[in-house]
Amino acid sequence: MIGRSGAASDVRPDGARAWWKEAVIYEIYPRSFKDQNGDGIGDIPGIIDKLPYIRDLGADTIWLAPIFQSPNRDNGYDISDYKAIMPEFGTMSDFDRLMARASALGIRIILDLVVNHTSDQHPWFQKSRASKDSPYRDYYIWRDSAHGHPPNNWPSAWGGSAWTFEQSAGSSYLHLFSRYQPDLNWDNPAVREEVFSIMKFWLDKGVSGFRMDAITMISKMPSFRDMSPEELKAPEYVYAAGPHLHDYLREMNDRVLSHYDVMTVGEAYGMRAQDIPLFTDSARRELDMVFAFDIVHVDRQGWRKVAWPLSKLKEIYAAAGRPSSPDSWNTVFLDNHDQPRAVSRFGNDTPPFREASAKAIATMLLTQCGTPFIYQGEELGMTNLPFDGLDDFEDVQVPIEWDAKVKRQGVDPEAFFESLKGLGRDNARSPMQWDTTRNAGFTTAHKPWYRVNPNYTEINAQDCLQKPDSVYHHFRDLIAVRRKYPALVHGAYQDLDPNHSAVFFYSRQLDKSKVLVLINMSDRGFTYESPLLATASLVISNMKHHGVAKGVTWLEPWEARVYAA
Structure with a gap:
């Protein structure tokens, strides 16, 4: 090796x-x-x-x-x-x-x-929870707490407490995600x-x-x-x-x-x-x-x-x-x-x-x-x-978050569901x-x-x-173009029109090789002008190219082009 x-x-x-x-x-x-x-x-x-x-x-x-x-x-x-x-x-x-x-x-x-x-089914954890004297006890993070209350106020990344009390073990273990995923003790x-x-x-x-x-x-x-x-x-x-x-x-x-x-x-x-x-x-x-x-x-x-x-x-x-x-x-x-x-x-x-x-x-x-x-x-x-x-959701994270946000924190259920639809991992x-x-x-x-x-x-x-x-x-x-032009891998980056609300126009440059990327990130078409386009050669586009006259071009909705400059 x-x-x-x-x-x-x-x-x-x-x-x-x-x-x-x-x-x-x-x-x-x-x-x-x-x-x-x-x-x-x-x-x-x-x-x-x-x-x-x-x-x-x-x-x-x-x-x-x-x-x-x-x-x-x-x-x-x-x-x-x-x-x-x-x-x-x-x-x-x-x-x-x-x-x-x-x-x-x-x-x-x-x-x-x-x-x-x-997993809580891993043999390490099964041995860890079995006895405080187990050599695997310190493979995980256990803390004693009064009456089974969490040792601190840490929340799980998905909602609810980051601690689960084990009656048989007499203490709580840490899990930054679900209770089925106990955290290892890297110390x-x-x-x-x-x-x-x-x-x-x-x-x-x-x-x-x-x-x-x-x-x-x-x-x-x-x-x-x-x-x-x-x-x-x-x-x-x-x-x-x-x-x-x-x-x-x-x-x-x-x-x-x-x-x-x-x-x-x-x-x-x-x-x-x-x-x-x-x-x-x-x-x-x-x-x-x-x-x-x-x-x-x-x-x-x-x-x-x-x-x-x-x-x-x-x-x-x-x-x-x-x-x-x-x-x-x-x-x-x-x-x-x-x-x-x-x-x-x-x-x-x-x-x-x-x-x-x-x-x-x-x-x-x-x-x-x-x-x-x-x-x-x-x-x-x-x-x-x-x-x-x-x-309709299969993700284990959804019921945990629903319980934490909607049932405990009073988040509007319709608003939470709408966000789940757009951001959920099951997508x-x-x-x-x-x-x-x-x-x-x-x-x-x-x-x-x-x-x-x-x-x-x-x-x-x-x-x-x-x-x-x-x-x-x-x-x-596009992958073939990326391999053909090293500037797209190793080149410096410059945003050429940072204030435009719909166009993403930037360059990648490596030594004397320069590539321009022009993308209309919107549902509307419009005229766009840049002197850099006047002498650039089109490499790839996602639709029929309308051409450039003296740096002025028409961009269709969601049109994207890559030029060699």
């Missing part, structure tokens, strides 16, 4: 550029991707079957959401055995076949590393050794790195003091303020990651923008990239879905384009398993505009600074689901829409594990593949 002298250095010891900077990563949510054995649940053989589809799109790396043994309280993010495959997904032999087939197609695989917490060196062993197990199987779930929460505030009223408004910043977070990440890098040519991307929940370089500066030897949440929080205030001006989006991307460290590197994403569908959120998913706006935001995604992440179905322009009531978890057959070609079972979006007869991969002007083909062409 090739070692790395730094976590985010631009050049590896063999002289080649860090491969993950030039990668295009495709996230697969296995449960919803493709069911091969007909039980209604997506599986690893289904992923193997569709690898050529991903290769043909142009993605060269796959991020797999958790495939490990789990009671599935939180769709695999509650792990009961880190070195075993969930039987619903297949076997370890299936995983080995996936690795071999992906490698043959030139595709790398990264896995979800979920080590802030485990215990034995826990860290267990995590490093898990990482080595999968890296030795050939995986190319990890997406690290809730990694910013692994170090806890040692005093476990009550939060102030102000802190309770955004408790995630307290959760991510543990004193040893960076120490533990550096130890992880030194002990494990530096011995492999891999990438790491951390979920930076609770991190402010100014904190990001602390993780990604190569001199610190921690992570390669993080997922910051500025963009995907642009339309939310707490639980509320709110309107957002384009200027806010521009400010976030402009800040990302000015890294405080030359070695820092960004991720670019709009969709993932925890976010609603991008076209429904940042575009317009109604029939007159869906395809054009899906292509427009794809143009934005693949021309910004950083490594782009595409979520399954995003390349088809898949949309949010229709919801009629709470029973991204409906089965992949492959064709027009029953269940969108996802499964031959009578009923899939979760309902299919009824618009699958209009939006599906089979249809997209057959139409040269489809959303899929625009994604594919």
Whole structure:
């Protein structure tokens, strides 16, 4: 294996550029991707079957959401055995076949590393709760409290207390998410050794790195003091303020990651923008990239879905384009398993505009600074689901939040439900829409594990593949353009019209190579003028080009163009 002298250095010891900077990563949510054995649940053989589809799109790396043994309280993010495959997904032999087939197609695989917490069914926790004298007791965070009251006022990230009292154990355990996901005690060196062993197990199987779930929460505030009223408004910043977070990440890098040519991307929940370089500066030897949440929080205030001006989006991307460290590197994403569908959120998913706006935001995604992440179905322009009531939701987070917000805090139920429809995680978890057959070609079972979006007869991969002007083909062409123009990967970023309320116009420049990106982010057409357009050459557009005369052009609703300048 090739070692790395730094976590985010631009050049590896063999002289080649860090491969993950030039990668295009495709996230697969296995449960919803493709069911091969007909039980209604997506599986690893289904992923193997569709690898050529991903290769043909142009993605060269796959991020797999958790495939490990789990009671599935939180769709695999509650792990009961880190070195075993969930039987619903297949076997370890299936995983080995996936690795071999992906490698043959030139595709790398990264896995979800979920080590802030485990399932309450994990043997470690079962032994931990059994006795205060158990050597596994200190694998988790237990605190005694009078009459079963919570040891402090910390709320779960999803609502309710972050503590659950165990009568048999005589004390409470900490869980920053659901009560089925007890937090590990990273201050215990034995826990860290267990995590490093898990990482080595999968890296030795050939995986190319990890997406690290809730990694910013692994170090806890040692005093476990009550939060102030102000802190309770955004408790995630307290959760991510543990004193040893960076120490533990550096130890992880030194002990494990530096011995492999891999990438790491951390979920930076609770991190402010100014904190990001602390993780990604190569001199610190921690992570390669993080997922910051500025963009995907642009339309939310707490639980509320709110309107957002384009200027806010521009400010976030402009800040990302000015890294405080030359070695820092960004991720670019709009969709993932925890976010609603991008076209429904940042575009317009109604029939007159869906395809054009899906292509427009794809143009934005693949021309910004950083490594782009595409979520399954995003390349088809898949949309949010229709919801009629709470029973339509499958996500474990929904009843917890409903109880906390509506029943305990008195939030208006209709307003909360409307925001749930627009922001809920289930929007991204409906089965992949492959064709027009029953269940969108996802499964031959009578009923899939979760309902299919009824618009699958209009939006599906089979249809997209057959139409040269489809959303899929625009994604594919944009990925090819990104690889053709290094400025779109390594170039400097400049917003060329930061004050325009509908146009997003920016440049990427590397040495003498310059690329212009022009996007109408609105439902209206209008004339636009810039002298930079007068001498630029069109590279790609999402619709028939109207031409430019002396720097003046007409932009259709959601028109997007990329120029070589």
